[in-house]
Amino acid sequence: MIQVSSYLxxxxxxxxxxxxILYVTRLTLRRxxxxxxALADRLGGHGYKAAVAGVVLQGLAIIxxxxxxxxxxxxxxxxxxxxxxxxxxxxxxxxxxWYKLPGxxxxxxPVGVVVIAYASVFPTEVRPLVPxxxxxxxPLHVSLAAMGEGAFAVSFGAALMYLLRVRKExxxxxxxxxxxxxxxxxxMLTGFCVLALGFKLGGxxxxxxxxxxxAPVLEYTLPPFIGPVGSQPGDASFLGLPLPLVNVPAxxxxxxxxxxxxxxxxxxxVGAILYGLVRLIAGMPLRELGSRAVGAMNPKLLDEVSYxxxxxxxxxxxxxxxxxxxxxxxxxWGRYWAWDPKETWALITWLFYSGYLHMRIVRxxxxxxxxxxxxxxxxxxxxxxxxxxxxxSGLHSYV
Amino acid sequence: xxxxxxxxxxxxxxxxxxxxxxxxxATVLLFLLAVASIGGTLIExxxxxxxxxxxxxxxxxxxxxxxxxxxxxxxxxxxYSSWWYQTLLFMIAASLVICSMERxxxxxRAVQRPNPAPDKQFVRRLKMGFTFPARGETPYAGLAQAxxxxxxxxxxxxxxxxxxxGRWGRWGPYITHIGLLLILIGAGMRTxxxxxxxxxxxxxxxxxxxVPGSDFYVESLGFEVEYYDTGExxxxxxxxxxxxxxxxxxKTGTIAMNEPLAHNRxxxxxxxxxxxxxxxxxxxxxxxSGAEIAQFALDLIQPQREYAVGDYRVELLAYYPDFTxxxxxxxxxxxxxxxxxxxxxxxxxxDAEPFTTWFFPLYPEMEFDETTPVRFxxxxxxxxxxxxxxxxKDLGLPVIYVxxxxxxxxxxxxxxxxxxxxxxxxxxxxxxVGCWTNRNAGSFEREIRQIAHHLDPERYAFASEMEGxxx
Numbered sequence: 001m002i003q004v005s006s007y008l009x010x011x012x013x014x015x016x017x018x019x020x021i022l023y024v025t026r027l028t029l030r031r032x033x034x035x036x037x038a039l040a041d042r043l044g045g046h047g048y049k050a051a052v053a054g055v056v057l058q059g060l061a062i063i064x065x066x067x068x069x070x071x072x073x074x075x076x077x078x079x080x081x082x083x084x085x086x087x088x089x090x091x092x093x094x095x096x097x098w099y100k101l102p103g104x105x106x107x108x109x110p111v112g113v114v115v116i117a118y119a120s121v122f123p124t125e126v127r128p129l130v131p132x133x134x135x136x137x138x139p140l141h142v143s144l145a146a147m148g149e150g151a152f153a154v155s156f157g158a159a160l161m162y163l164l165r166v167r168k169e170x171x172x173x174x175x176x177x178x179x180x181x182x183x184x185x186x187x188m189l190t191g192f193c194v195l196a197l198g199f200k201l202g203g204x205x206x207x208x209x210x211x212x213x214x215a216p217v218l219e220y221t222l223p224p225f226i227g228p229v230g231s232q233p234g235d236a237s238f239l240g241l242p243l244p245l246v247n248v249p250a251x252x253x254x255x256x257x258x259x260x261x262x263x264x265x266x267x268x269x270v271g272a273i274l275y276g277l278v279r280l281i282a283g284m285p286l287r288e289l290g291s292r293a294v295g296a297m298n299p300k301l302l303d304e305v306s307y308x309x310x311x312x313x314x315x316x317x318x319x320x321x322x323x324x325x326x327x328x329x330x331x332x333w334g335r336y337w338a339w340d341p342k343e344t345w346a347l348i349t350w351l352f353y354s355g356y357l358h359m360r361i362v363r364x365x366x367x368x369x370x371x372x373x374x375x376x377x378x379x380x381x382x383x384x385x386x387x388x389x390x391x392x393s394g395l396h397s398y399v
Numbered sequence: 400x401x402x403x404x405x406x407x408x409x410x411x412x413x414x415x416x417x418x419x420x421x422x423x424x425a426t427v428l429l430f431l432l433a434v435a436s437i438g439g440t441l442i443e444x445x446x447x448x449x450x451x452x453x454x455x456x457x458x459x460x461x462x463x464x465x466x467x468x469x470x471x472x473x474x475x476x477x478x479y480s481s482w483w484y485q486t487l488l489f490m491i492a493a494s495l496v497i498c499s500m501e502r503x504x505x506x507x508r509a510v511q512r513p514n515p516a517p518d519k520q521f522v523r524r525l526k527m528g529f530t531f532p533a534r535g536e537t538p539y540a541g542l543a544q545a546x547x548x549x550x551x552x553x554x555x556x557x558x559x560x561x562x563x564x565g566r567w568g569r570w571g572p573y574i575t576h577i578g579l580l581l582i583l584i585g586a587g588m589r590t591x592x593x594x595x596x597x598x599x600x601x602x603x604x605x606x607x608x609x610v611p612g613s614d615f616y617v618e619s620l621g622f623e624v625e626y627y628d629t630g631e632x633x634x635x636x637x638x639x640x641x642x643x644x645x646x647x648x649x650k651t652g653t654i655a656m657n658e659p660l661a662h663n664r665x666x667x668x669x670x671x672x673x674x675x676x677x678x679x680x681x682x683x684x685x686x687x688s689g690a691e692i693a694q695f696a697l698d699l700i701q702p703q704r705e706y707a708v709g710d711y712r713v714e715l716l717a718y719y720p721d722f723t724x725x726x727x728x729x730x731x732x733x734x735x736x737x738x739x740x741x742x743x744x745x746x747x748x749x750d751a752e753p754f755t756t757w758f759f760p761l762y763p764e765m766e767f768d769e770t771t772p773v774r775f776x777x778x779x780x781x782x783x784x785x786x787x788x789x790x791x792k793d794l795g796l797p798v799i800y801v802x803x804x805x806x807x808x809x810x811x812x813x814x815x816x817x818x819x820x821x822x823x824x825x826x827x828x829x830x831x832v833g834c835w836t837n838r839n840a841g842s843f844e845r846e847i848r849q850i851a852h853h854l855d856p857e858r859y860a861f862a863s864e865m866e867g868x869x870x
């Protein structure tokens with residue numbers, strides 16, 4: 001059953017990649033020539049079907065894994081991240097149909113693909129639940145928090161489109177730079193996908209001695225240019241090059257900090273190459289490319305979709321990320337709030353989106369400033385999910 | 400000399416009120432609180448760092464003398480109880496109380512006591528609306544029926560029609576704010592003496608320990624840890640009995656992860672454990688013949704001063720539960736836990752002079768003197784567990800739970816219930832309908848189109864759906 005689940009998961013991933021490619025192609029065609037409109041719309045239709053197929057397949061994959069393992073598949077980083085990817089695609093499928101806005105797919109589907117690809121980097125085997133996770137609050141807390149964050153991701157995509165759409169009118173220099181940076185980050189994430197999946201399929205792995213937190217041996221799935229505390233050059237090699245070149249600084253204390261930093265540096269390098277290539281081919285900054293792609297869209301509608309994503313996600317996140325989290329923390333640890341880094345970042349996320357919601361009712365703050373806040377909000381979500389594990393350790397160390 | 404204030408000056412109280420009544424201020428405060436929360440997650444907090452040094456010494460050492468001192472002075476080392484964080488929290492609380500009070504009465508009037516017959520211009524100017532021909536004596540009958548089918552509350556008065564639904568949606572923010580206040584109150588109740596208690600007790604298997612801050616005792620009937628086949632822990636649990644001050648057993652139960660046990664508003668949580676060597680079954684053996692002389696049970700937690708083993712007398716001269724050698728080469732114990740017991744025993748045989756020897760129950764073959772006539776042989780060692788229980792009392796907890804429930808109701812009401820309103824009046828044989836909603840205009844428009852089509856199919860043939868992308 002676990003095997004069936006992983007095939008379904010792979011099928012879903014292929015479907016998402018297909019959807020992302022179809023949507024991007026569609027938008028590229030649409031802005032060229034009205035003659036291609038019919039073809040573009042057909043591609044968009046196929047893209048939507050692919051996205052729906054992916055959501056269904058992944059839904060089945062989750063159920064199969066649940067049946068196969070006998071426990072809720074939301075207990076480790078692979079399961080959590082892939083569920084997040086699923087909820088992003090689910091909300092995309094719903095909102096894009098609701099608002100008849102297939103253009104959204106070109107911006108949201110790639111985010112979904114990257115999140116799913118990121119999930120696949122983590123060990124995928126089923127591990128038995130440690131005692132603290134054996135609770136009915138596990139599925140409640142995790143699934144609702146992930147659903148909320150999935151809706152925030154869709155909001156992020158729409159906010160980005162809105163910002164690109166209204167960019168021409170009066171953009172400050174920092175806005176231009178920030179928009180370009182968003183594309184750079186996306187190139188970086190894509191670079192990461194390529195690297196991670198490439199080496200995973202190639203079966204690369206390296207074991208390094210680890211004297212920091214976590215297991216005594218840290219397993220790398222990418223060539224370990226940066227090793228954990230206590231590893232020696234020559235512990236591993238890649239293309240004949242003895243690795244690691246350097247060790248992680250001692251203040252990075254997370255169990256996987258060294259591995260994550262290594263991944264980050266490599267992804268940035270590959271991302272920079274990808275970004276440079278695309279920019280060279282396009283012959284213009286990517287924000288310009290993006291602006292042209294969304295040039296025909298209704299900015300009011302983009303703004304509304306962005307708001308809707310948060311309006312749908314906020315209650316779910318409140319319930320899953322804070323209310324259920326607090327009840328569970330009280331049951332498991334005897335304290336509903338401990339200022340643990342993970343829960344504090346969940347609060348920061350919540351406060352930030354609360355700020356966004358209040359901005360929407362203040363005159364003069366509702367348009368572009370709010371869109372920037374929505375875009376930044378998703379960065380905070382990602383930091384809560386990934387960055388906190390990288391930089392700090394706390395009670396919440398399983399995911 | 401120049402201008403004098405024409406308006407009467409507002410006093411400080413009014414100014415403060417106006418300040419906190421502003422949504423702009425509330426928004427800024429929310430972002431400020433979000434930013435202020437970051438620091439404490441990046442800087443190690445007092446009581447959380449892995450060192451026994453006091454903060455004044457630890458932080459300069461950890462972050463450098465200047466930055467470390469700065470952290471200490473600014474309160475960043477206990478960020479969430481620092482004066483600036485508490486001030487921000489207080490300001491947020493003031494803002495959400497005053498913002499809510501400021502808007503409560505006008506909103507109450509608008510939502511709960513709506514005016515069914517507002518100015519006709521108001522109705523005409525609403526962004527959404529439609530018209531249909533007024534037919535017969537009851538021009539609103541069709542509209543009213545269509546709205547009632549959609550669960551609207553319909554009011555017909557003075558020849559006008561008013562209908563609305565989803566009033567709860569408008570109260571969402573207020574409900575959420577009340578919930579948040581309850582959370583702040585529930586958390587603040589800790590400062591009241593007697594409301595909050597946090598303690599930790601270690602209970603060894605079979606031991607009876609008084610629960611601090613309460614009038615009862617717990618007796619451990621045994622700690623248990625189960626493992627999966629993979630060797631990972633599956634469950635931790637302590638079987639306990641609760642004994643009251645009079646010595647009566649009032650409750651028997653099991654404390655496990657995620658399953659605390661409560662008694663008299665005090666909760667006990669499974670939090671930690673450690674294992675020790677509890678009892679050793681030891682044989683006294685004749686060194687030459689290897690024959691066993693006698694056996695005795697050695698309590699390693701609290702060994703007796705003296706044991707009678709057959710005709711032999713064994714006296715305990717010194718006991719090191721966690722034996723090691725210190726820097727000066729002297730035997731000592733690393734901790735009070737029985738991890739590596741070492742005993743200095745004086746053995747008096749029935750027919751010879753007493754002699755002194757070392758005995759390590761875990762390593763009986765490790766002997767300093769191999770010339771003694773008898774030696775000790777360990778037959779078996781049984782472990783004993785000590786369970787670490789967190790003792791918690793928090794009378795603010797019910798307030799917190801109610802607050803969480805209220806917040807959940809509030810946010811869902813706010814975002815998932817839309818307040819939708821219709822006003823209609825008749826003029827020149829036409830019914831003019833104006834519509835308003837506070838959110839989800841898209842689906843509201845769909846509803847309006849359906850109703851308009853139903854009432855006047857000729858004018859409102861189904862318009863094409865809202866298109867996101869222009870051609």
